[in-house]
Amino acid sequence: MTNQTTFDEIYYKFAKRVYNLALNYCGNSEDAEEITQDTFIAVHESLSDFRQESQLSTWITRIAIHKSIDCLRKKKRKRWLSFFDQHQENSLPHFNHPGVQLEHQEEVANFFQGLNQLPEQQKTALVLTKIECLKMTEVAEIMGISAKAVESLVARGKMNLEKKLNLRGINNAQNDK
């Protein structure tokens, strides 16, 4: 079996998972495509170094999360720089999730904006457990922490998210008046 065939098999097996995880992490299809591309390039480059200490799916998911975090950080940096340059296009990540029906886009976009304000670890734990619906042990392996630590991150994330969403709800209600 050639390297190309192995890579294609890996792509067909995991592309959907990586793409959807990226979508749920950044909330728009353009960024999700870029993250998927970067993830599989990284997989191709370091497949020979993969020591099979963890499952292939866990390893690929971990890479996808790192790439998603990198992508969001890059966006934040760009946004910060565009603050100084008024002529530059505002690079705020817009919500464009093909997995969400059009009539629910606004509602889910609001949810994602709250999610994006959480610390990275809490956000990752919530995305993997509550949106991707992975098992707690699997999430623990992906994040490289104990299941208890994941539980605590989820609990704190949930609490913070509720606060953020309530605050946004109050602000939106005030703006509507």
Place this chain on the structure above:
Amino acid sequence: MLNKEDGYPMITQVDPPDFLLTRIRSKLEQIQRDKLSWKRVVVGFATVVSVIVLNVWVFSSQEEQRPASLVADESSLIYES
């Protein structure tokens, strides 16, 4: 579409676009080409450096040999006189 039980959105899983694998393949080819051109640059630079080092070494060894022969000539001259 929010999941009413715990408030998290129920999101449908979607397939990645078909062009993505082609895009990844062409990006990988580009990376391979870049690596090859870098290799060529490194090999070229190493060749130039080794030619310079070799020349310096050859010249310095010739320089070392010259005074020795001169000394030999001088001593022979002294001996003859």
